[in-house]
Amino acid sequence: MTLVFACEVVLAGLLVAIATWTIVARTAFAAIVLFMVYGLLLAIVWVALSAVDVALTEAAIGGGVTSMLLMGAATRLRAPTTPVADVGLPLRIAAGLLCALVTTVLGAVVFFLPDVAPTLAPVAKDNLAASGLGNPVAAVLFVFRALDTLLEKVVLLLALVGVWSLASDEAWGGVPGLPVYARPGRILVFLAQILPPIGIIVGIYMFWAGASQPGGAFQGGTILAAVWLLTMMARLQDVPAINARWLRLLLVVGPTAFLAIGLAGFFIADSFLAYPPGIAKPLIIVVEATLTLSIGVTLALLVAGPPERLSQR
């Protein structure tokens, strides 16, 4: 057992322990904090699995904005008047047996996996030069399986519309009810002044570098969303009304550019979502740049929630 493997065993054990604790923690607040830790640990596991792009995404989205979202919800939920009754013991035993069965079956599948694994890595590597990118994961996302990414952007937008539709009729078009500090502390204000410039640079760099190294539009966009949320929560910026023209244009510029270039592929390349050889990389950079902006705005608005009031407080 090498040192690296020993570390991985410890990592896996920690991961399972924290996950268990998250599930059984008594208060929602504790569970969410533990979930944040879980997300960051998971990012390290992804690095151990040589999937750095995924590690960045997991740290940013899984450990970052998801925890912000859940924490915001936990603060907004009113405690129920009657205490919540736990699920009865028979159902818990039955569920426990079912889940143990599922885990065992999955573990058995992993155990009996053949030594030689089927893989698309050689095919991806062969076509990497033709795709115009240097990062194979980005090539899969934006070139080989671009339809998935396009539909995923639509899913994001539709989830946002769904969230917005939960507003009340009077508040429609107004300001989302992101929980902000009434009197933000000095440390928070300080951080909200220092971190955003760094965050913006890191986010833009991450999108730019993503063409040839781990990174990309999703990771960069999430960082932009996070620092924007930080400035809003520290009341250095107002939460915008969802009717704002600039907001809506930023939301659609990414998917529109992606779709437009994809449709142009019918004429200038020979297929939908194909790029003409030679200008593939510049086109993809344009798509990724606009997507970074749109993803940043979309994720931040998903955390902010449905509009709650018509004017700034």
Added chain:
Amino acid sequence: MMPDTTSFIDATTTDGYLLVLVIVLPVLGILLSLALGGKFIERITLALLLVGLCVAIAIFAAVLRSDQLVVYVVGNWQPPLGIALRADGISAAMVLTIAMIVLAIGLYARSEFGQQKGAAVTRSSYAFWTLLLGIWSGLNAVALGDDLFNLYVALELLTFAAVPLVCVKGYEATIKAAMRYMLFALIGSVLYLLGTALIYGTYGTLDITLLADRVRPEPAAWTAAALMTVGLLAKTALFPLHLWLPPAHAGAPAPGSAVLSALVVKGSFILIVRIWFDAMPGLLTFTAAQLLATLGAGAVLFGSVLALRQARLKLLVAYSTVAQIGYLFFIFPLAAGASGNELGASIAWTGGWLQLFSHAFAKTAMFMAAGLIAEALGHDRIAELGGIGRALPITVIAFGLAGLSLMGVPPSGGFVAKWMLLSATVIEGQWWWAAVMLVGGLLAGGYVFMVLGKALGENATLTLRAPIARHREVLVLAVALCAVFLGLVPLQPSGFLAIGRPEMQITALQ
């Protein structure tokens, strides 16, 4: 890539771009309306629906004319690295049905969610039309996708558009129903994704056509198929995972209920069929098929009996959906051809899909009719429907015609579908499903006539809360007539529905 004889995907066919168009048109609508702040969204949606109907007809014609698959390889990257879209006879018919029904629902919804000229955009109208576009795009992507992960994203698109539609009016009980729907849908998606992971890990591809050659009956494939099926059953609301459906479909506004019952639950059903018949054809054993059909039988009986006990019209129609979905699962033991009986298999295949299409039209008409009745009376209590037959005769006739399809009475698509399924049970000697279908038909007759009886009753003192425009009643009748016209299909295994499936040998019924 050399095409081999067992592989369907060679290259993009000439009309393949239509497949992309029908998925992308609604996306254009969503982006445009978001950019414009919601102005004109109703008109944009209806215009796109009209264009989409033309594209769907073109796809149908292309498949019919060429008698082959219409294929589009996106970006010219061949699977397994890339993604392909594929329209066989079933998908083409599905896309056409989707286009027709969503257009009808769009026209029907103009009175409730329409935008007045010059008035401000309201929350519910903006949400409704955007979500309708999302559902339309998701449905088309599910019908045409040939890659398991692409189908996952399409299914999520469908779900995220469908859940907020349940509570788009904002009432408290509908929010509870939407929450429960969301939780079931979350479990469903993640189990489906888990199965997809196992399949990739074992076979190295997610393309359904390639998988058909690679999948072997081994534990990993079994586990994946089981997990994906359970997840998709939760989304299709098959008994016993149907608990979320009645409050959600009954609580949604009438156009929403129509699209949810007629089309959205069928999306996950299509995936179950694609997995067992297309991706992993060798895996459907006798036991697995009987198990699925037993759950279907449970749905038919349970749903029909519960429908009889309902006091509210929309709940009755929702429980009827639970029951009619059960019929769809008789495809598994009957059309698998496991017994080696190809005639029975092709008959059952045609019958099962006809059931899906005719139920889609019939249920749309039923929910639309129920919606008009509820608008007119201000309530939907069945016991107090007296006199509505006189006030809204066209609507009640439409409800009755749709009911014919549910009961399986000629002339209707439902009759042809159930007749073919019954013939298949006789040919294959699985008579126990015939018994379930007959009982189900009787129970359906029970609840349909219960409603019609009350509606045709006398009530001299009936005053309508709101007048109902005649053209809306005619629209409902038109949709119900579509279900009836499907009954003009000959009682033969359909050659069209077998396009792209060489294993379905078509022999004529003597």
Added chain:
Amino acid sequence: MSSAALFGYCGAVLVGLGLYGLITRAEVLRKILSFNVLGSGVFLLFGVFARRGAAAGLGADPVPQALVITGIVVAFSATALAVALLVRLNKETGQIIVTSDDSEESSEQGATR
């Protein structure tokens, strides 16, 4: 045991844990948390298959990695929608759990304008 297999077992356990939490916890927020744990277990399995597919000079098969990135984003959207529903539900009813059958109420509210 290779490191990929180790994390494979880890993923299997996480799936079981997440599924258990999703079924047994009554509060919706805890269900959503468990859903996220379950989802991450599934993604970890994808990652294991990616690592096992290392070839042609790449440390891991890029296709499952891309699928996981897409999946993480989709799971986040699902969480956001579910959380928004929960907050609205809580505002209307004061509940943090989804209780028994309210079909009648739901249908009544769905029938009236």
